């Protein structure tokens with residue numbers, strides 16, 4: 001913790017200074033600070049920080065900056081959710097990771113990179129990342145963070161729902177942007193396009209991700225709690241039934257979200273493949289309060305038991 005605090009102060013103090021001197025927003029100055037560090041003009045004192053120390057210190061600075069300005073849909077994915085999602089990625093790619101096979105993972109709404117980097121750091125150097133983001137500042141923060149953490153991520157600044165110039169990936173993870181997607185011209189190419197009015201962006205992101213994941217690959221989405229109960233969910237249901245097998249739907253602890261309306265679940269699906277079979281039983285579970293260690297242990301044991309029974 002001490003190292004993280006020191007690193008936070010190192011970034012924060014320089015950013016505050018830049019912000020005052022050049023009349024920049026705090027987040028812009030954080031980006032400027034990270035780039036100055038990358039250029040070697042400044043560097044933190046003491047021993048070399050680990051990847052996780054760098055990620056956590058940057059995360060604290062971004063949180064501070066976002067408190068001043070961010071919209072709800074730009075919010076960074078916090079550690080607690082990243083670590084849980086990472087745990088599931090580890091479970092589903094256990095064989096590959098044990099045999100030192102690298103996998104490619106796409107995050108089509110990478111934002112600051114915090115979610116993807118949490119997962120990449122958790123599993124060790126076993127993921128080649130691919131990230132897409134529409135916001136200029138956020139993707140630059142993701143680029144600087146990835147470079148400082150020495151994690152390989154190929155980044156594309158564009159609307160992720162338009163065509164992507166990427167090769168098929170092994171897996172996808174995403175904290176989906178929730179709400180209506182404004183560009184009907186693009187949405188009309190999608191099977192989940194609403195018959196009337198604007199389509200949900202989170203549905204379009206699921207369809208788009210399925211397009212770029214290889215057959216048999218897994219997709220891990222943080223989704224709104226009532227994903228399958230909206231007036232547009234029939235089309236989403238149809239798409240998922242045609243193209244994928246649902247593996248798990250895990251409700252996340254409500255205390256991690258600001259309100260019930262913002263509560264999320266983790267949806268895990270597998271893109272259909274001729275060489276694989278659907279799971280015998282879909283995992284439906286609820287993560288307990290994360291401060292309750294005993295209950296958490298029981299939850300992880302339940303997941304592992306379920307995973308074994310599917311083989």
Ligand code: SAM
Pocket residue numbers: 073074075076077078108109110111112113114115116132133134135138158159160161174175176177201
């Ligand atoms: N996981 C990210 C992180 O840790 O910073 C946060 C993801 S945030 C919930 C959703 C992201 O989707 C935002 O950064 C937003 O700018 C991005 N986004 C929304 N619509 C998009 C689009 N059409 N194409 C690409 N990115 C988009």
